[in-house]
Amino acid sequence: MISKELCSLSITSLREKIQNKEIKFIDVVNSVLNRIKSEEQKICGYITLFEEQAIKQAQNLDATIKDRENLHPLTGIPIAIKDNICVKDFLTTCGSKILHNFISPYDATAVARLKNAGVIIIGKTNMDEFGMGSSTETSYYGPVANPIDTVYVPGGSSGGSTAVIAYRGAIGALGTDTGGSVRLPAAFCGVVGLKPTYGRVSRYGLVAFASSLDCIGPIAKTVDDTAIILSTIAGQDEYDATSVNIPVNKLLCNPEAIKDYTIGIPKEYFAEGLDPKVAKVVERTIKELGKKCKAVKQISLPQTKYTIATYYLICTAEASSNLARYDGVKYGLRTTSQELINMYEKTREDGFGTEVKRRILLGTYGLSKGYYEEYYGTAQRVRTLIKQDFDEAFKTCNVILTPTAPTPPFKLGEKISDPLAMYLSDVFTTSPSLAGLPAISVPGIGKVNNFPVGIQIIGPAFAEECILNCASAIEKING
Amino acid sequence: MDKKYEVVIGVEIHAQLKTKSKMFCSCAVAFGATPNSNVCPICLGLPGTLPTVNDNAIELAIKAGLALNCQIAELSTFARKHYFYPDLPKGYQITQYKEPLATNGFIDLNGKTIEIRRLHIEEDSGKSIHSGSESLVDFNRCGVPLIEVVTEPNIRSPEQAVQYLQTLKQILNYLDVSDCDMEKGHFRCEPNISLRPIGQTKFGIRTELKNLNSLRNVREGLEFEIKRQTKILDEGGSIIQETLFWDEQTKTTGSMRGKEESEDYRYFPEPDLPVLVIKKEKIDTIKKMLPSLPLQRKIYLVEKLNLPQNIAEIIIETKEFADYFDATVKHCPNPKLVANWLTTEVRAILNEKAITIINFKLNPQQLADLLNMLNENKITGKVAKEIFTEMLTTENTAQEIASSKGLFLIQDDDVLIKAVAEILEKNQDVVTKYKEGKTTIVGYLVGLVTKKTEGKISPQKIMEEILKRLR
Numbered sequence: 019m020i021s022k023e024l025c026s027l028s029i030t031s032l033r034e035k036i037q038n039k040e041i042k043f044i045d046v047v048n049s050v051l052n053r054i055k056s057e058e059q060k061i062c063g064y065i066t067l068f069e070e071q072a073i074k075q076a077q078n079l080d081a082t083i084k085d086r087e088n089l090h091p092l093t094g095i096p097i098a099i100k101d102n103i104c105v106k107d108f109l110t111t112c113g114s115k116i117l118h119n120f121i122s123p124y125d126a127t128a129v130a131r132l133k134n135a136g137v138i139i140i141g142k143t144n145m146d147e148f149g150m151g152s153s154t155e156t157s158y159y160g161p162v163a164n165p166i167d168t169v170y171v172p173g174g175s176s177g178g179s180t181a182v183i184a185y186r187g188a189i190g191a192l193g194t195d196t197g198g199s200v201r202l203p204a205a206f207c208g209v210v211g212l213k214p215t216y217g218r219v220s221r222y223g224l225v226a227f228a229s230s231l232d233c234i235g236p237i238a239k240t241v242d243d244t245a246i247i248l249s250t251i252a253g254q255d256e257y258d259a260t261s262v263n264i265p266v267n268k269l270l271c272n273p274e275a276i277k278d279y280t281i282g283i284p285k286e287y288f289a290e291g292l293d294p295k296v297a298k299v300v301e302r303t304i305k306e307l308g309k310k311c312k313a314v315k316q317i318s319l320p321q322t323k324y325t326i327a328t329y330y331l332i333c334t335a336e337a338s339s340n341l342a343r344y345d346g347v348k349y350g351l352r353t354t355s356q357e358l359i360n361m362y363e364k365t366r367e368d369g370f371g372t373e374v375k376r377r378i379l380l381g382t383y384g385l386s387k388g389y390y391e392e393y394y395g396t397a398q399r400v401r402t403l404i405k406q407d408f409d410e411a412f413k414t415c416n417v418i419l420t421p422t423a424p425t426p427p428f429k430l431g432e433k434i435s436d437p438l439a440m441y442l443s444d445v446f447t448t449s450p451s452l453a454g455l456p457a458i459s460v461p462g463i464g465k466v467n468n469f470p471v472g473i474q475i476i477g478p479a480f481a482e483e484c485i486l487n488c489a490s491a492i493e494k495i496n497g
Numbered sequence: 498m499d500k501k502y503e504v505v506i507g508v509e510i511h512a513q514l515k516t517k518s519k520m521f522c523s524c525a526v527a528f529g530a531t532p533n534s535n536v537c538p539i540c541l542g543l544p545g546t547l548p549t550v551n552d553n554a555i556e557l558a559i560k561a562g563l564a565l566n567c568q569i570a571e572l573s574t575f576a577r578k579h580y581f582y583p584d585l586p587k588g589y590q591i592t593q594y595k596e597p598l599a600t601n602g603f604i605d606l607n608g609k610t611i612e613i614r615r616l617h618i619e620e621d622s623g624k625s626i627h628s629g630s631e632s633l634v635d636f637n638r639c640g641v642p643l644i645e646v647v648t649e650p651n652i653r654s655p656e657q658a659v660q661y662l663q664t665l666k667q668i669l670n671y672l673d674v675s676d677c678d679m680e681k682g683h684f685r686c687e688p689n690i691s692l693r694p695i696g697q698t699k700f701g702i703r704t705e706l707k708n709l710n711s712l713r714n715v716r717e718g719l720e721f722e723i724k725r726q727t728k729i730l731d732e733g734g735s736i737i738q739e740t741l742f743w744d745e746q747t748k749t750t751g752s753m754r755g756k757e758e759s760e761d762y763r764y765f766p767e768p769d770l771p772v773l774v775i776k777k778e779k780i781d782t783i784k785k786m787l788p789s790l791p792l793q794r795k796i797y798l799v800e801k802l803n804l805p806q807n808i809a810e811i812i813i814e815t816k817e818f819a820d821y822f823d824a825t826v827k828h829c830p831n832p833k834l835v836a837n838w839l840t841t842e843v844r845a846i847l848n849e850k851a852i853t854i855i856n857f858k859l860n861p862q863q864l865a866d867l868l869n870m871l872n873e874n875k876i877t878g879k880v881a882k883e884i885f886t887e888m889l890t891t892e893n894t895a896q897e898i899a900s901s902k903g904l905f906l907i908q909d910d911d912v913l914i915k916a917v918a919e920i921l922e923k924n925q926d927v928v929t930k931y932k933e934g935k936t937t938i939v940g941y942l943v944g945l946v947t948k949k950t951e952g953k954i955s956p957q958k959i960m961e962e963i964l965k966r967l968r
Contacts, residue, residue, distance in 0.1 A: 104545045117544065124538050126545060225544040229768035259549045259770050336768060339577055342588025343542050347634070358632075362581055385579075385763040394765060 024049035025186040029095055029243040032189065036094060037086050043076040043094035043138075046189070050096045050140060054187040060168050062160050063182040065101045066109050067141040072096060075138045091246050093136030098188035100179050101142040102149060103234060104223040105129050112225050113145040113157035113175075116344045116351045116369030126223020127258065128192060128234045128251040135250050140188050143178030147371045148341065149196055149227040151175050152443040154203065155434050156373045163430065164206060166469055170427040173206030173443075175199040179237050180207040190247050191237040196228050197329050198422075198447025200235040201459035205422035205472020208461050210489065211237045212244045213447075215479045216454035217262035219248070220255030226340040228333035231451050241460060241490040245269040248482065264480050271490035273310075279488065280313040282415030286322035287446055293425045299464035299471035300421045306463050306495050307419070307488075315415055319407045322449060324400050326441060329448040331384055331397035337374075338381030344369060376437065405453045412478045417488050420446050422459040422472030450476045460489035463496055502692040502730065504723055505700055506652035508661060511643045512675040513621065513683040514557045520620045520642035521548030521591065528681050532626075532635035540640035542586035547769050554618060554642035555598075557674045559775065559783050561644055562599030562616045564668050564790060569780050573598045573617075575767035580760055584623035584634050592619035592645075594764045598773070604664055605792065611661050612649040619643050638682075644675075650689075650700065655719035658688055659712050667791050671816040679710050690719055691736070692726045701726075702736040706750060708743045718743040721750055794819055802832040811840045818854045821861055828865030831872045838868060842885060858889050867895035874955055880904045907953045913946075916954075917962045920945045931967060939963060 024032065024046050035041045051069060058064060079094050099105055102112040104122035106129075111117045125133065132139070146156040154162040154177025162177040164170040165185040172181040176193030180203035183191050193200040195213035204211025213235045224234050236247035252266040283304060288297060308314045346352035346365030353364035370378070384393035411418060424445055433440045450457040456477045461470035473492060477485040516526055522539035539546040562569050576594035602613035623639035625632060646665065652658050666677040666684060677684040691703035704722060709715045721743075726736055741750035789797075791813045798809035813819045818839070825835045843864070847857060867888065871881045876899060884898045891898075899905050907913070920942060921928055931938050939960065946959045 102545075110544065112544070120544065122545070123543070124546075222547050223545040226769075257549060258547050260547075260768075335765060339579060339589055339763070339765065342579060342581070343544070343586060345581060345583075345588060347583045348541065348586060349543070358583070382763065385765055387761045387763075390763075390765070 023053070023186070025053045025189070027189075028240045029091060029189055029238065029246055030240070032095065033089075033091050037089070039086060043079040043083075044073065046094065047072050047076040047096055047138060047140075050186070050188060053185065054141075054182075057165065057185040057187055061163050061165055061181050061185055061187075063144055063162055063178045063185070063187060064098070064141045065111055065113070065144050065157075065159050065178070068108070068139055072138050072140050079136065079138075090135040090250070092132065092190075092250055094138055095189050096138045096140040097132060097247070098140050098143045098179055098182050098191040099129060100145055100176050100191070100193050102145060102194055102225040102227075103129060103192055104225070105139060105142065108142065110142070110225065111159070112149070113147045113159060114369065114371070114374070115158040116365070117349075118158070118351060120350050122223075124223065126234075127220035127255045129223060131251050132192075132247075141182075143176070143182055143191065145178050146175035146199075147374050148225070148337070149175040149194055149199055149232075150337070150373050150377055152198070152202055152440050153428070153430075153433065154178060154181075155430060156371050158371060161430055164427055166208060166427075169429055170469075171206065171430050171432075173203030173423070173427065175203070176211070176237065177203045177207075180204050180209050180211060183207070183209045183237050183239060189238070190243055192247070192251070193235055193237045194224055194227075195233050195235045195447075195451065196231045196333060197451045198444045200233075200237060201422050201447050201457060201472065201474055202443060204237055204459040205461075205474075206427040206469070208470035209237060209239055210241050210244050210458065210460050210493075211235060212248060212458040212482070212485075213450070213456065214248060214252065214482060215262075215456045217260055218252050218264075218266075218456070218480065218482065220251075220253075220258040220261045222255055222257035226336075228336040229340060230336060231329075231333060233451075241271050241458070241486055241493050244458070245271050245486050262480075267483070269483055269486060271486045273487060273491035273494045275484075275487040276307070276311045276491045279311045279416040279484070280315055280414065281307060281311050281488070282315055282317035282411055282418040284317050284319040284322065284411070284418060284420060286319055287420040291424050291442065291445065292421060293466075295466040296421050296424065296426060296471050299462045299466060300419075300473060302464050303462040303473050303492060304419060307491060310491055310495075317411045317415060317418065319404075319411060319418075319449065321400065321404045321407050325404060325449045325452060326445055328397045328400045328404065329444065329452055330380070330441060331393050332401065332452070334377045334381035335384045335394045335397075336381065338378045338385065341370075341374070341378055373437070401452050404449055408449075408453045408455060408476075408478075416477075417481075417484050418476040419488070420474045420476065422446060422474040426466040426469045426471065446474060450474075455479055456482045456485055458485045458489045460492050461496060462492065501694065502727060503695050503697075504653055504655075505650045505691045505693060505703070506655075506658050506688055506719065507648050507650035507703075508652060508658055508686055508688045509645065509647045510662070510665065510684065510686040511621075511645050512561075512669055512677060514554050514642040514644060515673060515675055516551055516553045516557065516642055518551060518553075519640040520551050520554050520618070521640055524640065526641050527637070530637055532633075532637060535637045536639070540586075541636055542588075548591060548767075550770060550773065551642060555773070555775070556783060557642075557672075558598055558616065558618050558644050559780060560672045560787060561646070561669060561674045562602065563780070563784050563787060564672050565599070565602035565604060565613050565616060565646070565665075567599035567602030567613060567616055569599050569775060570596060571775050571777060571780075572596065573773045573775070575770045575773065576764045577767050578762045578764055580762060582622070582625075583632065584625045584636070584639065586623065586636065586639060590620060590622065591767055591770070593617035595766075598775075604661065604668070606657065606660050606664055609657070611651045614647045614649050616644055616646045619645060650691075652688075655716045655723070658719055659716050662686060662712060662715060664791075667814070671788060671790055673788075673816070679712070682710070685710070686715060688715065688719060690722050690726070692723065692730060701730075702738050704736065704738065704750075705740045706743055707740055707753065708745075714743055714745060717748060718750060721748065725750065788816075791819075798836075802826075802836075804833065804836050808836050808840055811844070812836060815853070821854045821857075824861035825865050825868070828862050829868045829872065831868070834868055834872055835865075838864070842882065846889065863888065863894065870895060870899065875899075875905055875908075877906065877952070877955060903953075905953070906955050907950065912950065913954055913958060913962050916946050916949050917959065917966060920949065921963070921966060928967065939967075
């Protein structure tokens, strides 16, 4: 039984057992490693596993730590890191052939902060190539399967991180979210995933896909656990000029706090394209929450219909720029040729997958002379309007509740050759990304075909505490 | 030059800012270091790294902008300029595009105004080194802060272009903003040039020149282009808008790339850097701390110290030289004497040794000590030069050298009176000739007295004494 094993416990429960000396650090690591051994082959959640290092580190903690009272809550906790976040001296592939041999010489700031807390990094997780995908099928290292039913996708692009949490192959994980890449797979795998406010967590060491949207976010089994990881990695960083100097309080989730909250329900999110079965679970969740909060209120986010177009114009433009550095000159794949220009072309032809190439081409086009204003320029202006929508909405409510995804998980291979259908999976998650707002996905009240349904709670900038409280209330009702 | 056409020149320069560290990371800026020794994940553009702005570079750029009479933007933005090249590790250069740091300035060239269109900050690329079949890249220069300064097409001759560049270099040197060493690539210029029939207001088609790594190359390159373009226009042809490469050996320009192949840089705002906000108070503070610029200093030398224009120009050529002059004048009350010595004796030594004033052996106090002795008539000019030469090769002070060698002039009047009396006595025939009207012969008498007193009395004093006696 999973529930009896340490790998199934939350960070908070493990902390208690460690403090009470009921268990050793190595017990937790062994439990997680055993689980990985039995599940990984079916799921393909990891690209690199740090087995040896993790065991050594746990043994070392057992041998050296005397005072177990004043430990950081994450000390000795096995955490998985998405493979587009740099961990010193290990591969950082971004799920791409072009970085198949890239070993990072430095730690991402978020990773350095986890290491300082005594976290045991257990491995690097599989992902859509450079975060470009909604199903974790575009990885050079093979697709990830959904642990709830392996015929289905785990969602993407942080599908590796959410899958290993779902099958208990890590206690917590870091994912990255550009347009929903933490929230969508958290929803599909039935775990909790949080995208912080843009600027809340340093992006230093997160391999850029779309710089103005990329965020590192925590993934875990419980809302409390995501809060613990977030408070450890958050805060201004001198290496990221876009990180914000707002003090991070130790985030504590208080489900009771929602009694003062007005929850906004945007009517545009409950329109065509939303699966009726998903809608039902969302409505039930709203109904149950309504009993605990101050008020539930319909609101309007009028620009919703433009978000997918806006998002894809901006993210492809930035991606075309960010991925220009993979040219075979300095690191990663090089396909040699006599002529420099041929070397560039062959390397990028061999090194990038179809979806990445598609986005580079789209983005390059959108930034070219004569098209910039029409595409990138327009998208930036609409982005401002989308932000204003949220500013307006938050004048009348504390948080906004929506479905995380319009459908339940789809099958592996179902949408991979239909990019437009795939892009629509992000229809509900992209607007908070464009507005830079914090949003969390938490399993709602009820299931569809055995799959939990993700509920997205969006908050005003830097109001992570509000969305955590609200998510915590849903979690509590679910029991 | 053919008077049929008017020459129209605009100049774009890149100057390396004199910062300790690079524009977006903390790597050291050093010329001539072992290749790839001053690099880090950030300037190598490794996956996941981000730029952060070097505040010192911003301050230097603001200084330059203010000295060029520009408007400093309180809000400016960075942008990415994309192209593929091995020495550009990110596949784009971080520069400023739509909202540059400074705009609308000007430089005064002896009455002619050259308008500055814009001044912005950007990062330098690495350096490609091609040897045989191999190409290597050195990233030490990659990420070094640069300013780009662009003029309006106000310049009307190659001489004026050179004069503009000299003045600009001088200003940047005075501000301590850039070393402006063209040979080291600290200062690179890319002029563009076109011709138009005299009287026509519409600009002709222009070409841009690259690889001009000295002011001489700038002049020669532009002169060559004038001839080339004149010939094409005279023959009824039309100029192709293109970038031309100056070949120093053949002294000709060659085509690099035409407009049809011109790259689309796909500029867009740099998402990794927030808007650069410069508070008005900061601009005011920097403005107050600006050092006096060459033109102001020249005016001071001419109007307050009564130095001739040409001497003043030599003194202000570099800030270091002008500072040396000021420091020497502090210890020696005769600015004209100091100016004469600096622009002749000292400058000759600097040229001979191919050094600058910074490496000159004597400090201003030491030089002033020598000049004071001369100024107070304690030594002759000839002796001063002798002492000067010795000071350059020994550690002795002017005072010590003069004393030990007995080079001081005799100040005792009795010695003078006695010597003059004796010479006049012995040379009655010469005295007679003098009295008959051959007054120039007095010089001969001065020479005799000088010889007798072993050159230790100033000829001026001897002359005065002789004339007094003959009256």
